[in-house]
Amino acid sequence: MTLALYYHEDYLLHEHTPTHPERxxxxxxxxxxxxxxxxxxxxxxxxxxxxxxxxxxxxxxHDGEYLDRLRxxxxxxxxxxxxxxxxxxxxxxxARLAAGGVADAVEAVATGTHPRSFVMARPGGHxxxxxxxxxxxxxNNTAVALRRVQxxxxxxxxxxxxxxxxxxxxxxxxxxxxxxxxxxxxxxxxRTLFPGTGFVREVGAGAGEGYTVNVPLSPRTxxxxxxxxxxxxxxxxxxxxxxxxxxxxxxxxxxxxxPITDLGVTAQGYARLMERAVDxxxxxxxxxxxxxxxxxxxxxxxxxxxxxAVIASLAGLETSNIREPALYEPPSASPGVERVIDRVxxxxxxxxxx
Amino acid sequence: MHVGIDTGGTNVDAVLVDDGIRxxxxxxxxxxxxxxxxxxxxxxxxxxxxxxVVATTLLLNAAVQERLxxxxxxxVPGPGLSPxxxxxxxxxxxxxxCVDHRGRVxxxxxxxxxxxxxxxxxxxxxxxxxxxxERELRxxxxxxxxxxxxxxxxxxxxxxxxxxATTVANARTAGTFAGFASEIDDALDxxxxxxxxxxxxxxxxxxxxxxxxxxxxxxxxAGPAASALGLVAxxxxxxxxxxDIGGTTTDVTRVTDGFPVTEPVEAGSLETGYDGVRAVDLxxxxxxxxxxxxxTGRREGHASAFGGxxxxxxxxxxxxGALEDTGGALDSEAARTAFESFERPRAxxxxxVDSYVSRVADAxxxxxxxxxxxVAGGVLAPSLADRLADAAGIGESLxxxxxxxxxxxxxxxxxxxxxxxxxIDSARGTVTVxxxxxxxxxxxxxxxxxxxxxxxxxxxxxxxAARRAGAQSDTEMPVNVRHTRRFNVVEKARxxxxxxxxxxxxxxxxxxxxxxxR
Numbered sequence: 001m002t003l004a005l006y007y008h009e010d011y012l013l014h015e016h017t018p019t020h021p022e023r024x025x026x027x028x029x030x031x032x033x034x035x036x037x038x039x040x041x042x043x044x045x046x047x048x049x050x051x052x053x054x055x056x057x058x059x060x061x062h063d064g065e066y067l068d069r070l071r072x073x074x075x076x077x078x079x080x081x082x083x084x085x086x087x088x089x090x091x092x093x094x095a096r097l098a099a100g101g102v103a104d105a106v107e108a109v110a111t112g113t114h115p116r117s118f119v120m121a122r123p124g125g126h127x128x129x130x131x132x133x134x135x136x137x138x139x140n141n142t143a144v145a146l147r148r149v150q151x152x153x154x155x156x157x158x159x160x161x162x163x164x165x166x167x168x169x170x171x172x173x174x175x176x177x178x179x180x181x182x183x184x185x186x187x188x189x190x191r192t193l194f195p196g197t198g199f200v201r202e203v204g205a206g207a208g209e210g211y212t213v214n215v216p217l218s219p220r221t222x223x224x225x226x227x228x229x230x231x232x233x234x235x236x237x238x239x240x241x242x243x244x245x246x247x248x249x250x251x252x253x254x255x256x257x258x259p260i261t262d263l264g265v266t267a268q269g270y271a272r273l274m275e276r277a278v279d280x281x282x283x284x285x286x287x288x289x290x291x292x293x294x295x296x297x298x299x300x301x302x303x304x305x306x307x308x309a310v311i312a313s314l315a316g317l318e319t320s321n322i323r324e325p326a327l328y329e330p331p332s333a334s335p336g337v338e339r340v341i342d343r344v345x346x347x348x349x350x351x352x353x354x
Numbered sequence: 355m356h357v358g359i360d361t362g363g364t365n366v367d368a369v370l371v372d373d374g375i376r377x378x379x380x381x382x383x384x385x386x387x388x389x390x391x392x393x394x395x396x397x398x399x400x401x402x403x404x405x406x407v408v409a410t411t412l413l414l415n416a417a418v419q420e421r422l423x424x425x426x427x428x429x430v431p432g433p434g435l436s437p438x439x440x441x442x443x444x445x446x447x448x449x450x451x452c453v454d455h456r457g458r459v460x461x462x463x464x465x466x467x468x469x470x471x472x473x474x475x476x477x478x479x480x481x482x483x484x485x486x487x488e489r490e491l492r493x494x495x496x497x498x499x500x501x502x503x504x505x506x507x508x509x510x511x512x513x514x515x516x517x518x519a520t521t522v523a524n525a526r527t528a529g530t531f532a533g534f535a536s537e538i539d540d541a542l543d544x545x546x547x548x549x550x551x552x553x554x555x556x557x558x559x560x561x562x563x564x565x566x567x568x569x570x571x572x573x574x575x576a577g578p579a580a581s582a583l584g585l586v587a588x589x590x591x592x593x594x595x596x597x598d599i600g601g602t603t604t605d606v607t608r609v610t611d612g613f614p615v616t617e618p619v620e621a622g623s624l625e626t627g628y629d630g631v632r633a634v635d636l637x638x639x640x641x642x643x644x645x646x647x648x649x650t651g652r653r654e655g656h657a658s659a660f661g662g663x664x665x666x667x668x669x670x671x672x673x674x675g676a677l678e679d680t681g682g683a684l685d686s687e688a689a690r691t692a693f694e695s696f697e698r699p700r701a702x703x704x705x706x707v708d709s710y711v712s713r714v715a716d717a718x719x720x721x722x723x724x725x726x727x728x729v730a731g732g733v734l735a736p737s738l739a740d741r742l743a744d745a746a747g748i749g750e751s752l753x754x755x756x757x758x759x760x761x762x763x764x765x766x767x768x769x770x771x772x773x774x775x776x777x778i779d780s781a782r783g784t785v786t787v788x789x790x791x792x793x794x795x796x797x798x799x800x801x802x803x804x805x806x807x808x809x810x811x812x813x814x815x816x817x818x819a820a821r822r823a824g825a826q827s828d829t830e831m832p833v834n835v836r837h838t839r840r841f842n843v844v845e846k847a848r849x850x851x852x853x854x855x856x857x858x859x860x861x862x863x864x865x866x867x868x869x870x871x872r
Contacts, residue, residue, distance in 0.1 A: 019842075029455050035513060036513065321436055325460035
């Protein structure tokens with residue numbers, strides 16, 4: 001089992017502001033950890049260099065007018081898409097390289113060059129809409145990637161599990177009426193966190209009705225509660241949907257040290273979640289599983305350990321010793337998830353059997 | 355004057371070098387105090403000796419023959435992948451404690467067990483970002499630990515499992531190295547040489563004796579490194595395959611861009627993160643015993659032509675009339691007599707020479723498949739170079755003057771090389787420098803560095819490390835700054851400082867140019 005790990009030094013170039021939470025050491029401390037673990041020199045991992053997404057790739061998802069605007073702003077190296085989403089001179093090239101990295105990683109799995117892949121990229125993409133961006137996102141990396149493999153390989157049906165703490169509003173809007181991509185999002189409820197969407201009632205539209213699944217969670221939701229959601233919602237729907245490929249948008253901001261969210265997942269919890277994804281892919285789609293880093297701002301106590309956990313799970317390595325140093329104390333209690341599980345089952349009962 | 359000493363399996367060679375080769379000698383390694391006798395013969399008491407540089411195959415032989423002591427590998431892995439990935443000792447003990455990626459001790463180190471052996475390695479994850487936990491654990495070990503190697507002294511860089519393997523290799527080779535170094539010191543005392551002593555590393559650069567004592571596994575491939583560098587110094591070749599024909603072994607190495615090609619070194623059960631010249635080390639040489647059915651692969655003594663009792667490859671060359679001037683007294687009659695025990699002496703002799711040539715040609719094909727020039731060293735080089743080149747399909751072969759003592763020439767012409775890693779964390783207020791060891795020192799909190807400052811600092815620190823390893827002048831110290839990065843550390847929504855990383859190497863190279871111009 002060799003995991004394809006897509007990474008490029010140019011993923012470090014873009015900076016919003018000197019103190020912005022979405023900053024380069026999100027990747028650098030993790031890369032230090034992976035290097036010190038010996039993973040980057042190990043046969044378990046192939047380091048793969050991404051190519052920028054092509055113009056054709058971008059036009060499958062985004063409006064030409066938006067792409068022109070973003071490229072123009074980036075060339076000038078100034079401006080903002082929203083109050084917290086800044087455009088630097090590196091944004092255009094780096095966002096294309098991030099989208100290209102995710103597309104290359106999905107393609108590697110779709111064409112069988114690697115059984116699984118992970119993309120360590122920034123900026124993220126899931127808050128990018130066809131015609132605008134916000135939430136630290138410019139191009140919708142995942143949508144660009146999934147549209148490319150659907151256009152160029154025999155992969156048709158894709159199950160997308162976005163477990164970032166923030167609801168994937170951009171991705172949901174792009175695939176809302178499309179049953180060929182089932183978008184399932186587990187996230188901290190929009191009542192308490194940006195972007196304020198992703199409620200149970202949002203189920204997709206037209207031909208895509210029932211192919212958008214939202215599981216909004218209460219603050220402090222922890223490992224066991226997440227695993228219940230996996231068992232009671234994710235796994236039954238995945239089985240019935242029977243995808244050709246599973247994609248996980250692996251936001252690491254459910255971690256209990258994350259400074260801008262309020263969830264309670266640990267590094268061990270992340271290892272378990274990715275193991276479940278691996279199992280589901282093995283069972284349903286010949287093991288085809290691609291994943292990418294999304295959010296995650298617990299730069300010191302979270303990311304090095306959570307990224308290691310998901311990468312080790314994907315690479316089939318032993319994960320039992322992966323945890324946060326004792327300095328960081330995980331929350332002692334998690335709220336229940338019975339109510340939200342019941343509401344999802346009730347709302348989606350007309351599309352899926354539970 | 356530089357003195358180069360190459361102690362191989364059969365002979366000890368020495369040369370005196372200033373801007374040319376002033377004297378050379380060769381004595382059998384099995385006589386008493388060979389180094390002492392050789393130096394007495396070469397030095398007339400008039401020359402001022404600036405340095406003595408020594409290469410030995412002793413560590414490699416001990417490793418390959420599994421004669422090194424067993425080691426208890428004490429690990430401080432902290433959280434992460436399974437510590438078993440770093441289990442490179444005969445016993446492996448996992449201690450408590452955690453150093454994080456910024457070098458902070460996030461869990462206190464504690465080792466509750468006793469080492470199972472007198473040889474101990476202690477390696478902490480991120481130990482090259484903070485050496486203190488390894489030092490603390492060393493203090494808690496019983497004093498009967500004969501040899502303790504610490505991971506932060508193994509060299510710069512991140513890779514905990516590899517560093518643990520390298521540290522185990524350093525611990526296991528330390529005793530053999532110390533014994534050898536003390537014999538050299540005694541010999542030099544006896545002949546009255548009071549000059550700094552250096553040892554050749556496997557990458558064909560050298561370190562002071564003190565520096566080498568903490569990381570002796572770097573000397574594992576010193577033998578082939580010495581001959582390859584010597585042949586470069588003697589010929590000035592830029593690209594060639596080098597064949598050094600010794601008494602016990604034949605080393606095939608490759609030179610590209612004017613220097614031997616290297617790879618990470620493994621030997622016997624040892625794995626190291628150290629680079630050493632890529633070499634195929636054939637167990638065949640001039641003293642290899644010949645039996646009726648061919649070469650045995652064993653050495654049982656000197657060639658009959660040189661006073662031994664048994665027929666050898668050297669004798670076979672003599673019998674076939676192929677033995678060229680060897681620079682010493684040669685008894686071709688004795689060689690012929692030795693072969694008379696065979697029914698068809700000439701056929702056996704021709705057969706073993708053919709077989710030797712074809713095995714070396716195979717080694718050349720694997721080390722340097724596209725080589726267009728062959729450079730040969732060793733006493734038998736003039737007798738075999740052309741045949742080896744023909745068999746390997748190489749158009750040009752070269753046997754420089756002094757080829758018989760190429761390894762000693764390599765020692766005398768080496769220079770110091772050290773790799774240095776610098777990690778600045780001005781939010782913590784620390785600079786951690788890893789070269790011959792890892793040391794942490796304070797830096798002004800919140801200080802920032804620009805690219806030029808980082809490069810300047812890397813060059814300074816690399817040169818400082820090279821001076822500590824024995825480099826004597828800046829002209830010997832070309833520095834290659836290989837990797838730098840820097841970024842802000844943000845704490846509580848303000849920039850609290852910078853993290854800066856750089857690695858720099860004082861590069862291996864020729865410390866003395868002998869004027870070879872090929």
